[in-house]
Amino acid sequence: MNDPKYTGQEFKVIGSRVKRPDGIDKVTGRARYGADMNAPGQLVALMLRSPHAHARIKKIDISKAEKLPGVKAVITAADLPDLTEGNAGLFDTLENSMARDRALYDGHAVAGVAAIDKSTAKKALKLIKVTYEKLPHVTDVDDALEDDAPIIQPRYATEGQHGNLINKGEFGQGDIDQGFAEADVIVERSYKTGQTHQGYIEPHACLASVSPDGTGELWVTTQGHYSYRNTCAQLLGMDIAKLKVTSSEIGGGFGGKTHVWMEPIALALSRKANRPVKMVMSREEVFKASGPTCSTSMEIKIGAKKDGTIVAARAECRYMNGAFPGMWGTLGGMTAFACYSIPNNKAIGVNVLCNRPKVAAYRAPSAPMMAFGVESTIDQLSKELGIDPVELRLKNVAREGTQAPYGPVWGPIGIEPTLEAVRDHPHMKAKLGKNQGRGVACGFWFNIGGQTCSDLNIGPDGTVNLTVGTIDVGGARASLAMIAAEELGITYEDVKVNIGDTSSLGHNDTTEGSRGTFSSGMAAIFAARKAVDVLKERAAKMWQIPVESVIWEDGSARANGKEHSNLSPLTLKDIAKKAGSTGGPIAGHHEATAEGAGVSFASHIVDVEVDPETGKTQILRYTVVQDAGKAIHPDYVEGQFQGAAAQGIGWALNEEYIYGKDGRLQNSGFLDYRIPVCSDLPSIDTKILEIPNPGHPYGIRGVGETSIVPPLGAIGNAVSNAVGVRMYEVPMSPPRILKALDEAGV
Amino acid sequence: MEVFLSGSLVDSLNGLTSVEVEAKTIRELLTRLIDRYPRLEDHLEEGIAVAIDGTIIRDDWETPIPVGSEVFLFPRIIGG
Numbered sequence: 001m002n003d004p005k006y007t008g009q010e011f012k013v014i015g016s017r018v019k020r021p022d023g024i025d026k027v028t029g030r031a032r033y034g035a036d037m038n039a040p041g042q043l044v045a046l047m048l049r050s051p052h053a054h055a056r057i058k059k060i061d062i063s064k065a066e067k068l069p070g071v072k073a074v075i076t077a078a079d080l081p082d083l084t085e086g087n088a089g090l091f092d093t094l095e096n097s098m099a100r101d102r103a104l105y106d107g108h109a110v111a112g113v114a115a116i117d118k119s120t121a122k123k124a125l126k127l128i129k130v131t132y133e134k135l136p137h138v139t140d141v142d143d144a145l146e147d148d149a150p151i152i153q154p155r156y157a158t159e160g161q162h163g164n165l166i167n168k169g170e171f172g173q174g175d176i177d178q179g180f181a182e183a184d185v186i187v188e189r190s191y192k193t194g195q196t197h198q199g200y201i202e203p204h205a206c207l208a209s210v211s212p213d214g215t216g217e218l219w220v221t222t223q224g225h226y227s228y229r230n231t232c233a234q235l236l237g238m239d240i241a242k243l244k245v246t247s248s249e250i251g252g253g254f255g256g257k258t259h260v261w262m263e264p265i266a267l268a269l270s271r272k273a274n275r276p277v278k279m280v281m282s283r284e285e286v287f288k289a290s291g292p293t294c295s296t297s298m299e300i301k302i303g304a305k306k307d308g309t310i311v312a313a314r315a316e317c318r319y320m321n322g323a324f325p326g327m328w329g330t331l332g333g334m335t336a337f338a339c340y341s342i343p344n345n346k347a348i349g350v351n352v353l354c355n356r357p358k359v360a361a362y363r364a365p366s367a368p369m370m371a372f373g374v375e376s377t378i379d380q381l382s383k384e385l386g387i388d389p390v391e392l393r394l395k396n397v398a399r400e401g402t403q404a405p406y407g408p409v410w411g412p413i414g415i416e417p418t419l420e421a422v423r424d425h426p427h428m429k430a431k432l433g434k435n436q437g438r439g440v441a442c443g444f445w446f447n448i449g450g451q452t453c454s455d456l457n458i459g460p461d462g463t464v465n466l467t468v469g470t471i472d473v474g475g476a477r478a479s480l481a482m483i484a485a486e487e488l489g490i491t492y493e494d495v496k497v498n499i500g501d502t503s504s505l506g507h508n509d510t511t512e513g514s515r516g517t518f519s520s521g522m523a524a525i526f527a528a529r530k531a532v533d534v535l536k537e538r539a540a541k542m543w544q545i546p547v548e549s550v551i552w553e554d555g556s557a558r559a560n561g562k563e564h565s566n567l568s569p570l571t572l573k574d575i576a577k578k579a580g581s582t583g584g585p586i587a588g589h590h591e592a593t594a595e596g597a598g599v600s601f602a603s604h605i606v607d608v609e610v611d612p613e614t615g616k617t618q619i620l621r622y623t624v625v626q627d628a629g630k631a632i633h634p635d636y637v638e639g640q641f642q643g644a645a646a647q648g649i650g651w652a653l654n655e656e657y658i659y660g661k662d663g664r665l666q667n668s669g670f671l672d673y674r675i676p677v678c679s680d681l682p683s684i685d686t687k688i689l690e691i692p693n694p695g696h697p698y699g700i701r702g703v704g705e706t707s708i709v710p711p712l713g714a715i716g717n718a719v720s721n722a723v724g725v726r727m728y729e730v731p732m733s734p735p736r737i738l739k740a741l742d743e744a745g746v
Numbered sequence: 747m748e749v750f751l752s753g754s755l756v757d758s759l760n761g762l763t764s765v766e767v768e769a770k771t772i773r774e775l776l777t778r779l780i781d782r783y784p785r786l787e788d789h790l791e792e793g794i795a796v797a798i799d800g801t802i803i804r805d806d807w808e809t810p811i812p813v814g815s816e817v818f819l820f821p822r823i824i825g826g
Contacts, residue, residue: 167757171820255826258824331824334753362826364825364826365824365826407752407797407818409800448825513825596802705825705826
């Protein structure tokens, strides 16, 4: 019954476009986000942050702030003893939440204040005196590897290599040197990408309350309330079971809400003040002190035979991790050449530390940067070879049976069908005008499964509550209700999905890696099937026949066999109504580690027009083709494709952290850090392909991330085709395009 | 069976990209590898993923490894 293999099941509810369950609440303002919860007697908390990119903290004097009337608690790192027991990652989280001996980036928290109102808290911050000793800083990924660069984290420095180089992840197969020796044409180029933020509209916000008895509650906007619970409890020495974390509605996450930032500080302030504490980051704090993505610098080299057969490819990309190490370069190395079948390939992802905020995941983390370099180089190769860029990609495309760059052999995958759909799409035949160009690019993302636990409870009227522990970031509640309805044979409207708090279900991994619908969908299927078993037992009791004679069909129990032909079917509602007298509540439960996540591929087409006078690029038309495995709710799937493409467009054209020579962030607001608005975007066309994932009963693959991978490369190719000059740096902002045109003499 | 490694895991095996190990489950495989290459244990905290005949197993250490399987180890994948 719990076999996760794909079965080719026929669907009645899955694939339809039902109304979203959270629509009215979100449109009318009833939905409660991180900052929308309040408690009696709550305090307002603010953080004092370092104005320096890198500085030793010689002394913090909080005495005046503590004496200010209305201030109930002030904390510094001295209030946060190291309880991490040698766990390096956990210590990084502790140090990132509150600087200890050094401030490691502009915006690093150095003290927290809880007061009766915001005005008092602001006054208290001004009364805290921090004595800094400024240290040399470095914010550029290449500069960080220069001999004279300051070492950001001496505890991670390894003998024999630069102190800011954390590690290298190397992936690939074959003999690179031999491959390039066989090539007729080789293209080798260098590229850079800027650091971007996920740009979620809702800032980090929480309401923390810790009681003197050691219990606590945290209401928070997060992608993973179990992970937040576990981390906060460990950092503060609390029992995990005694800290209840409830996730609010989430106004965007995209990976940025997979880590704790200021939440441990809010809990620590509440514990010290013995009052509930509300903490909401400003937009400036979100930019400076949450987790943007990496900036990168890379070299890509690809060699091919005259007929277009790619025989060798090499990528080396340095990923700027901020002040704390991550696995970003590793992910980049694994994804670089995943779309292609190249006999000799090597991709190296390098993790480098800088004086910037700790990097967090951003939708298919690390893949878009490598794809920018690889897809730009493939386009240049196609020009050198005189082969159409789509045909060149198709000639070298990965298929079932191709070995992935990180080892395993692909099962059924969708990159070739997406490229064929691109080739045959009417978009590719549309005529282009002056200053206009078209670009195509491909992208890959893994998708993941993980720990999942769900409950399904049938009420006395036959309506159903499905409680899951994965946050609904992108429409999972609709999809999961559809799955439960499909399995039970009832209507979508009869299922209500709730996100349980951490005390109501076993551990659930964070909603990341496009796992929510995949993993909780699997749990919902098996929980519903267990409930169906109970429903059949109850029907058997009601009929006084053996359970073996009962089948479940179209939402009803039916008695099988001629001897039972006088028994009319019992609907789920009929059985639920009698539950009290047939054995009590009817429920199903499932907990498991969901494995078998299916990889995902996308190919994009984009048309742009570049104004040669101003350097401004307008997106004229955009088409996304992606393999979804099975689109549970096609509206949401299309929305994910469009949202990912929109974020990729912003990344490609405008978004970038800009640091001054003083190491301080100069554009920590949406006026100066420009994400796309509606007028920047065309209506983004989508085409959903469905190549079932063999590792899921419905064939589901994650859909939320893959389509942020191709836009940088696709737009880079389109802009280059429009202006006749190759672009090597993202974002392709107007000044950068004008500079490129000027340098090329155009 | 021959087990292949990639990424930063290779450093833990002194540069080896493949190694012969006999194991019936992922737990056995990791235990025996760590016995021989203790530095591999450092990677357990951030996670190790195992691909068995193309299926990536991220967490379930009880997963059996059929005889003759193609097995790859690489860093555990996270997402956004």
